[in-house]
Amino acid sequence: MLEKAYRDGRISREAYESNLAKLGIARPPDGRRAALRRAFDEGKITRAIYARNLTAQLGVAGDPAGRALTKAFVDGKIDADLFEKNLSRLRGP
Structure with missing residues (x-):
């Protein structure tokens, strides 16, 4: 919050x-992930580009659940905070 x-x-x-x-x-x-989020929040990149780059950074691009989350995010069904949180869970500790 x-x-x-x-x-x-x-x-x-x-x-x-x-x-x-x-x-x-x-x-x-304040690394690449934070810079990526800032670019998205500032409207410099689209939802699709943000999703593609974030899933690649987290190493979950090939995961079926990651693809489902990406589709939901790109379609506007979930916000960026929930998207990041759920992708991080897929990645594990």
Whole structure:
């Protein structure tokens, strides 16, 4: 929820990082996955491109459940947060 507020621009980066520290949560890595999500949130890439790249990064592109999730996301049936969460579950720990 805190991350979504930050991504939506409702809180500043400083407030986001301060709250993470107060809660004892490590700041998420600002890597390729985060950059991909930012590009999607800013409208720089389409749902289909975001889905294709995210499934490739997580290594679930060939998984039948991953393909079903991708179709649901591209068709607008699930949002990006749920899409990421479910793909991460497919990947495992």
